Amino acid sequence: MxxxxxxxLIEDDEILGGAxxxxxxxxxxxxxxxxxxxxxxxxxxxxxxxxxxxxIVLPDGSGESVFISAQPWLxxxxxxxxxxxxxxxxxxxLVKAGADDYIIKPYDVDELVATxxxxxTGRTATERWKSPEVAASPSAHRGDDLRRAARSDLPVLLVxxxxxxxxxxxxxxxxxxxxxxxxxxxxxxxxxxxxxLESQFFGHEKGAFTGATYAHKGYFEEAADGTLFxxxxxxxxxRLQSALLRVLxxxxxRPVGASRSKRFQGRIVAATNADLKGLRExxxxxxxxYYRLAVIEIAIPPLRERRHEIAALAEAFLCEAEHSxxxxxxxxxxxxxxxxxxxxxxxxxxxxNRIQRALVFAEGTxxxxxxxxxxxxxxxxxxxxxxxxxxxxxxxxxxxxxxASGGRIGEAARAxxxxxxxxxxxxxKK
Numbered sequence: 001m002x003x004x005x006x007x008x009l010i011e012d013d014e015i016l017g018g019a020x021x022x023x024x025x026x027x028x029x030x031x032x033x034x035x036x037x038x039x040x041x042x043x044x045x046x047x048x049x050x051x052x053x054x055x056i057v058l059p060d061g062s063g064e065s066v067f068i069s070a071q072p073w074l075x076x077x078x079x080x081x082x083x084x085x086x087x088x089x090x091x092x093x094l095v096k097a098g099a100d101d102y103i104i105k106p107y108d109v110d111e112l113v114a115t116x117x118x119x120x121t122g123r124t125a126t127e128r129w130k131s132p133e134v135a136a137s138p139s140a141h142r143g144d145d146l147r148r149a150a151r152s153d154l155p156v157l158l159v160x161x162x163x164x165x166x167x168x169x170x171x172x173x174x175x176x177x178x179x180x181x182x183x184x185x186x187x188x189x190x191x192x193x194x195x196x197l198e199s200q201f202f203g204h205e206k207g208a209f210t211g212a213t214y215a216h217k218g219y220f221e222e223a224a225d226g227t228l229f230x231x232x233x234x235x236x237x238x239r240l241q242s243a244l245l246r247v248l249x250x251x252x253x254r255p256v257g258a259s260r261s262k263r264f265q266g267r268i269v270a271a272t273n274a275d276l277k278g279l280r281e282x283x284x285x286x287x288x289x290y291y292r293l294a295v296i297e298i299a300i301p302p303l304r305e306r307r308h309e310i311a312a313l314a315e316a317f318l319c320e321a322e323h324s325x326x327x328x329x330x331x332x333x334x335x336x337x338x339x340x341x342x343x344x345x346x347x348x349x350x351x352x353n354r355i356q357r358a359l360v361f362a363e364g365t366x367x368x369x370x371x372x373x374x375x376x377x378x379x380x381x382x383x384x385x386x387x388x389x390x391x392x393x394x395x396x397x398x399x400x401x402x403x404a405s406g407g408r409i410g411e412a413a414r415a416x417x418x419x420x421x422x423x424x425x426x427x428x429k430k
Contacts, residue, residue: 004027004028004029004030005029005030005050005051005116005120006029006030006032006047006048006049006050006051007024007029007030007031007032007049007050007051007052007053007116008031008032008034008040008043008044008049008051008052008053008054009021009024009031009032009033009034009053009054010034010035010036010037010039010040010052010053010054010055010058010063010066011033011034011035011053011054011055011082012035012036012055012058012059013055017033017035018033019109020033020053020109021033023109023113024113027113029116032047032049035059036058036059036060036061037058037060037061037062037065037066037069038060040052040054040058040066040070041066041069041070044070044073044074045073048077049077050077050078050120051077051078051079051080051116051119051120052070052074052077052078052079052080053079053080053081053082053112053116054066054067054079054080054081054082055081055082055083056081056082056083056084056090056091056094057084062090063081063083063090063094064090064093064094067079067081067094067097067098067099076144078100078101078119078147079099079100080099080100080101080102080103080115080119081094081099081101081102081103082102082103082104082105082107083102083103083104083105084104084105100119100148100151101115101151101152103115114178115151115178118150118151118176118177118178118180119147119151145298146169146172146173146176146298147176149173149296149298150173150174150176150177151177151178152296153267154295154296155248155267155268155269155270155292155293155294155295155296156170156173156268156269156270156295156296156297156298157233157269157270157271157272157293157294157295157296157297157298158170158269158270158271158272158298158300159271159272159273159276159297159298159299159300160271160273160299160300160301160302161273161302161347162273162346162347162349163303163346163347163348163349163350164300164301164302164303164347164348165300165347165348166231166271166273166300167186167229167231167271169298169300170184170186170227170229170269170271171184171229173227173269174226174227174229174269177227177267179225179226179227179266179267182223182224182225182226182227182266183222183223183224183226183227184223184226184227184229185219185222185223185226185227185228185229186229186231187200187201187219187228187229187230187231188231188232189230189231189232189233189234189235189236190232190235194237197236197237197239197240198239198240198243198256199212199216199218199256200218200219201218201219201220201240201243201244201253202218202220202243202253202254202255202256203215203216203217203218203220203221203255203256203258204216204218204255204256204257204258205255205256205257205258206257207257208255208256208257208258209256209257212256212257218253218255220247220253220262220264220266221255221262223264223266224265224266225265225266226266226267227266227267227268227269228264228266228267228268228269229269229270229271230268230269230270230271231270231271232271232272232273232274233270233271233272233293234272234273234274234276234279234285235274236285238284238286241285241286241289242286242289244289245286245288245289245292247264248268248289248292248293249292251263251264251265252264268293270293276290302344302347303344303347303348303350303351304343304344307340310339310340310351311336311339311340313348313351314331314336314339314351314355315331317351317352317355317356318330318331318355318359320352321355321356321359326359327359327365328365329359329362329365329366329367330365330366330367331366331367332366332367332368332369334368334369335367335368335369335371335372337369338369338372338373338376339351339372342373354372354373355367355372358371358372361374394426395426395427397416398412398416398423398426398427399427401413401415401416402427409423409424
């Protein structure tokens with residue numbers, strides 16, 4: 001039987017510790033119980049763990065001393081601290097120092113188990129590169145940021161150029177969170193007419209306005225307790241920015257025409273390729289809304305700064321196309337070199353499009369550089385035509401010089417500013 005993930009529990013309470021070890025074992029984990037700081041540090045020195053849960057108040061020290069002393073052995077292992085309500089300040093300090101999270105006693109055991117599973121999912125995300133959608137995500141580059149963000153309920157702002165994979169990152173963040181089984185609702189804020197914004201976001205009652213012949217659920221109600229993804233949030237109308245701020249601050253919203261408010265219990269993840277600082281300075285985007293949305297801000301770098309990922313991404317898109325019915329294909333060495341050296345103004349979206357187009361128009365099953373970059377073929381034809389024109393013009397000039405010199409090669413060469421040998425060689429190639 002395969003052993004489950006290794007979890008270290010540092011807890012001095014005999015009843016709670018015994019119950020936790022029993023529950024973790026039943027859940028398929030390999031659980032180790034340490035009752036003091038010294039025992040916990042000893043366990044970390046002698047073996048590796050996938051997750052650590054530590055109490056803050058221990059008989060021979062504090063969780064803070066465990067965290068500081070364990071740094072040489074923790075590596076990327078997630079560590080979460082359990083704290084009583086009166087010790088939250090210390091727990092917050094630990095999170096700011098690099099701990100992954102804290103939970104308040106008495107905690108819900110089911111929620112704790114779900115937290116551990118979500119954390120372990122985040123650590124092994126790179127094993128899912130066989131999925132084209134995950135391969136297109138920047139999670140491999142920003143895995144730690146997404147994993148940490150997934151464990152909290154704080155709003156997240158994803159920033160980056162068009163086509164870098166912000167929505168895929170948002171979906172990955174949702175999938176790693178405790179809300180993964182709840183809805184993920186994606187909204188393009190720049191594609192909604194201004195007059196429909198409130199109705200689309202908050203919903204409306206039947207008869208709320210002319211044409212409202214039935215009640216309509218808005219995006220907030222559709223998202224429920226899941227994730228509402230606001231793409232291109234910089235395009236939001238100022239009036240809706242104010243309404244969105246109220247939801248973020250109070251959690252309530254009111255459908256158009258309704259007499260009662262509804263509660264939004266989901267999470268907001270926003271994304272933009274716009275310069276929000278410039279929009280804020282121009283009073284086109286509210287400062288207070290920005291700070292509410294960007295509690296956690298994650299920058300997604302452009303593809304040209306992630307060239308080491310291009311080969312894997314290209315292979316993933318080939319697999320994606322094959323799963324959709326395209327013939328199995330490979331990428332030649334010259335094509336891969338062209339992919340890596342390209343500037344990628346359209347980022348991952350451009351890479352996917354070039355792969356898809358090449359599979360349609362390529363003559364064989366091995367993609368060449370000119371299949372991926374047809375503009376190279378046009379440039380090659382243009383260069384060939386230009387060279388031919390230059391040779392014709394040069395031949396014409398030589399013949400005219402020879403005629404003008406009365407057939408004297410030396411004199412014709414001097415008139416053209418070249419040697420007799422060069423003139424003779426070029427005349428033979430015409």
